[in-house]
Amino acid sequence: MDVDALYQEIILDHYKNPHGAGLREPFEAEVHHVNPTCGDEITLRVHLDGETVSDVSYAAQGCSISQASASVLNDLVIGKPVGEAMGLLDDFTTLMQGRGQVEPDEDRLEDGIAFAGVAQFPARIKCALLSWMAFKDATSQALDIEEKTDA
Amino acid sequence: MDVDALYQEIILDHYKNPHGAGLREPFEAEVHHVNPTCGDEITLRVHLDGETVSDVSYAAQGCSISQASASVLNDLVIGKPVGEAMGLLDDFTTLMQGRGQVEPDEDRLEDGIAFAGVAQFPARIKCALLSWMAFKDATSQALDIEEKTDA
């Protein structure tokens, strides 16, 4: 359990320069998620354009891992079809819960592979997943709204 | 912890032939006491004649120790002034709680000294005290009533 495996250079870079931070309009759904154990919080908005995730904007308070993870999420999902974004979410979740046994796919997860080390620190997995869970929740709400509007 | 120390001949005799059993009239106070752990029960009545305990009558369900103790109580307190009966109660309680270290006074406690062995069986002390606690409670109620009637 080497702390350097956790604090990869890429993670610290995202932490210092989070991509896409801030809350923006328009959006279809906004959620607020909290990690009850440590108090980390995120407010996250999703804007869908038909089947495409056209924006994810957020305001987060938390540790380097949770902040960097939100930044990487932003890089990965914006502009992707919802289905593909959910696939990435699955990949990322599997990586986090893999106890360090899962080999990440750099072509898909890009900077997200830097989080492989987090999987060895059980207490930090929730930090890495906070923004992703918020994204999942917000997206499903946004889809519900689209459905209702279409119907 | 010899079981023969507990089941003294005197105790078994009182158990088989309890003195003064049954509920009688007249009485000033009646109480119902329960040993919550084992379920032993006693209904006990006290009849005072001025300052004198003129009758103690009871209906009890319970083990040999609790039954014999009620019988001995009956022998000891009937006909005694209330103050003296309370003194005997104190002596008996001290004997029971003395962990086998208290030397009982046969002149005062008479057959009650047979209970000395009970003190070595912590689980049975409550059995021996059940009727005495009921007697204490009933007597203080009876005294309250006398006081009110006098007043």
Added chain:
Amino acid sequence: MTVVDPVTYDVARIREDFPILGRRLAGDLPLVYLDSANTSQKPAQVIEALDEHYRLHNANVARAMHQLGAEASGAFEDARTKVATFIGAPRREEVVFAKNASEALNLVARVLGDAGRVREGADVVITEMEHHSNIVPWQLLTERTGATLRWFGLTDEGRLDLDDLDTLITERTAVVSLAWVSNMLGSVNPLEPVIRRAHEVGALVVVDASQAVPQLPVDVAALGADFVAFTGHKMVGPTGIGVLWGRHDLLAELPPFLGGGEMIETVTMERSTYAPPPARFEAGTPPIAQAVGLGAAVDYLSAIGMENIAAHEREITAYALGRLQEIDGLTIVGPKEAVDRGGAVSFTLDGVHPHDVAQLLDSKGVAVRAGHHCAKPAHQRFGVQSTTRASFYLYTTPEEIDALVDALHHTKQYFGV
């Protein structure tokens, strides 16, 4: 019916795991422990798991981010997974740790009241053979809410009388709560028809499995009840821990029981929101070491196999029922045959009060319980104020039953009956 395989089920070998079974009592008598329905003894595996936890891994859980914290949290949550697997829970989040079965039952009663699921005009149905821990919480609840408490009676044999099933469990019924195995009569209740009827009318079913989980293979998913409560100390685990299993959708919608650390999502002075189950129902520092110990207990029982333990329990109970009935003046209160029957046998002995019986047995090293066994109404039903109860578990031998019988003969002689 499974029969104990003498090769895989080696009682002598099992007894070696239980340090206390080597105890000598007053008069240098060997301990004959026949009070397992009251609390079971603990194998070295459980004692050592506690010891190791405190010596090497002790820390608070969930909230601690350091290495000890990760170890303690991992061990605590592993224990939850082990318990979930042991009882066939569909999800590990359905396992709530309480301090004992009584707290688990009270938890359900309190939150059903707070949620308005039991209210004035509703019925709560229990049975006459319940342990006080499955009577008083419902009395308190019905008093607080104005609901009505009703109950199943018992047959003369000591079985649940289901004749009234359809008139007792009706559209008014909000909850049915009953024991799986009686701690006094030993009866194993037919849960299936009760659960079916209760669900037909939309009532929730709570099963007090305090005497069942230690003795029987349990699969809560197959059982189909809504809540199941049991207690660690009766299943070779530590004191200070109990379990409430609950259907996830129910747990997820019910309000909290106790408030405090660990059960919150967020707290402001004005208002709080609560964590999802199981955390919602586990306020404060949980029984951490005790959960670890319970995990070790579950491992221990699983290694022997619950099928084997159940078969041994049946055989030893059948042997005890037979031998006890040889004694003149001895009356068993509860089913007299080892059919649908757990390993607790309550009885009376003519002319000797149950406490005196227990005391005499104790003087021979035989530990049994005497009294009402926290089942006063069941005693009242059978017209007795108290009974003596011998109860058996995975380490009980036929020789111990023989010692019980010998000591009972001695008791009769001692009291001249």
Added chain:
Amino acid sequence: MTVVDPVTYDVARIREDFPILGRRLAGDLPLVYLDSANTSQKPAQVIEALDEHYRLHNANVARAMHQLGAEASGAFEDARTKVATFIGAPRREEVVFAKNASEALNLVARVLGDAGRVREGADVVITEMEHHSNIVPWQLLTERTGATLRWFGLTDEGRLDLDDLDTLITERTAVVSLAWVSNMLGSVNPLEPVIRRAHEVGALVVVDASQAVPQLPVDVAALGADFVAFTGHKMVGPTGIGVLWGRHDLLAELPPFLGGGEMIETVTMERSTYAPPPARFEAGTPPIAQAVGLGAAVDYLSAIGMENIAAHEREITAYALGRLQEIDGLTIVGPKEAVDRGGAVSFTLDGVHPHDVAQLLDSKGVAVRAGHHCAKPAHQRFGVQSTTRASFYLYTTPEEIDALVDALHHTKQYFGV
């Protein structure tokens, strides 16, 4: 002020009693355990008491009449007497065993509600520095009853702001509940004026002494509060046990909290009556082994002397406050001087999130807590979402504080701040 006597107070000697303090962590680093406000470590004396209990004396209590039962009951009730003596309780029956401090606080809140002592129109007064376990039970109670929750604010230094004493505690006030020592700020609260004012207006006072009993000599009779709650695992005792002390006359008149075995006087299907305290509040099989362990913990602390432990706590805290304030960018949240102050020091470090601080410290073997420490409102008051907290106890050495400070310098370097 007592100063630690280096002859009688030999930290090195004390540390030998705690097996875990010899643990090596990842990278073969020695454990520097600075998380005692979260949970304390356990001396061998306590671990062995548990071990011996399970190996030799395990039985259920109160109800068992056999020799093991007498031993277990004796040990359990002796533990109650030890705890009563330790806190200066006038009567041993005033000591109620709960599963932790959170349950003890919830017990009071629930029964005061059930008894109608807190009802619509009444106020419950707490403080902004409470642990969630002393906030949420009162939020739940006031929501259930329609009473109003009010609270004392805090000064910028992190002390209780008593300016509003007379307007906050009024004739409407039914209960005042507050911490003796804050687990986050470290402040020791002036209880005397609060208790005096509360009693003037007829309100009951509940003291959350979870962080006080481990660190300070406590005399509940002198204190004059109505209820005092604390928890075993923070005072070198086992998990799974807490204590509610209550004034006897109050306990004797309050209704039960949980129903079940042990807490009854008599039970019929129609109605039950309840045992006197403490049994009335201890439904079900109590945490028996844990009580025995807590008794051993109390013996252990008493042998060292609470005056000595308090003096050591003051000295080590003063040293830590001094050394931490040497670090650029480190801000202590809470009193910065070791005056009326317990041994928990929360702080922020500019540019590094508290979790990351804790993680880096852990990589050096230094175990601290990061987060909201179950005191979200207090964090909000000081405009921080979380802090890192180092907390000390009878086994903490100045060298461990030095290790903390070194690790903090390393952390700053690592994150380039």
